Amino acid sequence: MEAVTGILVFFLLPKCYLSCRLIQEHLYKKVLLSKIVTPVLFLSISVKEAGRDFTYFIVVLVGIGVTGGLFYVIFKELFSSSSPSKIYGDALEKCRSHPEIIGVFGESIKGYGEATRRGRRQLVSHIEYVKDGLKHMRLKFYIEGSEPGKRGTVHVEVKENPERGKFEFRYIFVDVDTYPRRTIVIEDNR
Secondary structure (H helix, E strand, C coil): CHHHHHHHHHHHHHHHHHHHHHHHHHHHHHHHHHHHHHHHHHHHHHHHHHHHHHHHHHHHHHHHHHHHHHHHHHHHHHHCCCCHHHHHHHHHHHHHHCHHHHHHHCCCCEEECECCCCCCCCECEEEEEEECCEEEEEEEEEEECCCCCCEEEEEEEEEECCCCCCEEEEEEEEEECCCCCEEEEEEECC
């Protein structure tokens, strides 16, 4: 039995030694190869991540730019002294405080713009133009009083003051749409 074991060991040991040696060399080459490839692989991964991060950065910048543009437009439309909404509000206040308008329409005066398909009347009709190098704007809106059936059309024109950079009223007058029809002049600086 010892002889058979010795023969087996004699024949199998070199094969095992050889295969173990091949496995060791293979693993050694793999480790060396991974040490060479890893920096290249790491570099390619970091380049991909940098490209993705840069793309996200550009998307965020575009989003911030669009949001800033929207805030600018909203601020300009609602709070600027040259917006049609602001001029409409100022003209409506002058109409509400004018004694002759109060006498014809009553104390409670509502103002509204043109009717739209949805039934809302918030759109104030206006035209902007340049005359003699100065900006002008004409507005038309409607008022309604607490007196039954009393309605009127308000016509407004403003002109830009070059020294102050703001619009000033040229005229404000109201056409009474109900009987007796007449025109009430609130302000005339022509």
